[in-house]
Amino acid sequence: MVNHTQIEEDLRSLLDHSEIKTYEPLKNYTYTRTGGPADFYITVHDIEDASRVLQYSHENHIPVTYLGNGSNIIIRDGGVRGIVLNLLELNYLYESNSVITVGSGRAIIDVSNYARDLSLTGMEFACGIPGSVGGAVYMNAGAYGGEIKDCLTEVTVLDETGKRITLKNEELGLEYRKSMVQENDYAVVEAKFSLKPGKLEDIQKMMDDLTERRSSKQPLEYPSCGSVFQRPPGNFAGKLIQEAGLQGHRIGGVEVSKKHAGFMVNVDGGTAGDYEALIEYVQKKVYSLFGVTLNREVRIIGEPVYRRAERQK
């Protein structure tokens, strides 16, 4: 792999409309407020630059990690080696014939609100999910009986060489919190959602109802990553954790929420290490009491300990 200084010089001459930061603390970009530095943190403003980054990193064997809104990710305290690619500036949004086309960096909540303003129904479920469109497609995000799979028609992705590929809904392997974007390491850059004409009052009423349910049940006043675990078949992670008496259990600065047992909140300067230790503790406890394995929904990436890639002359 080329050295740090050379990579920085190459990237600056290669990219037209992007910001490049080095040794950037990632805790500034995650909902849990945890995460050590990225060697290179690049915010691209157009798809062409995203493609150039991928082509360059592929040719030079530099790992690339995509970051959306950071609402479903725990980045370890040692940070991420290589390039972290922020796609949030790919945020255009327009509608034609009840199809909304949106850049992957746009908040999924914006898409839900935009659909409502056009009296289009089908995206009400997403009105409180704090992720980007790219993260929502990657996770097949869903809530209250709806999911991305129900309204997504196609996405444009970049493969690891930077080549654009368009994939239809049925080619995306969308299942509960799963998509083939995960296995293929694609960068999602655009999505299209097909919706139906509806009545503004009905759409607004449903969104108000879901917002009320969310704010009354979820600890939105604290940093968190949403539901830490997936729903085990025929059960609920939060119910099992509650029955195990784990609400309020704390490791370091992170505790199992007293308001919603499926959430872990950063109450006092908690680290990614605290999160991981608490997740493991809860998994072991629930398994020993109920014989149920809790699989994580939240992604965990990065290195536990920071090893700085020194600048070389």
Ligand SMILES: Cc1cc2nc3c(=O)[nH]c(=O)nc-3n(C[C@H](O)[C@H](O)[C@H](O)COP(=O)(O)OP(=O)(O)OC[C@H]3O[C@@H](n4cnc5c(N)ncnc54)[C@H](O)[C@@H]3O)c2cc1C
């Ligand atoms: C308070 C709270 C409530 C939540 N409620 C819900 C809910 O009701 N339903 C639900 O499903 N989730 C929920 N979540 C989790 C989260 O909002 C979703 O999973 C969301 O889709 C993640 O999007 P993101 O942009 O934040 O992704 P990030 O956290 O930034 O990343 C998550 C994963 O997606 C990948 N990724 C992100 N963008 C791209 C891209 N453009 N291309 C390729 N890969 C990408 C990342 O590499 C990472 O592996 C909640 C989270 C919080 C904090």
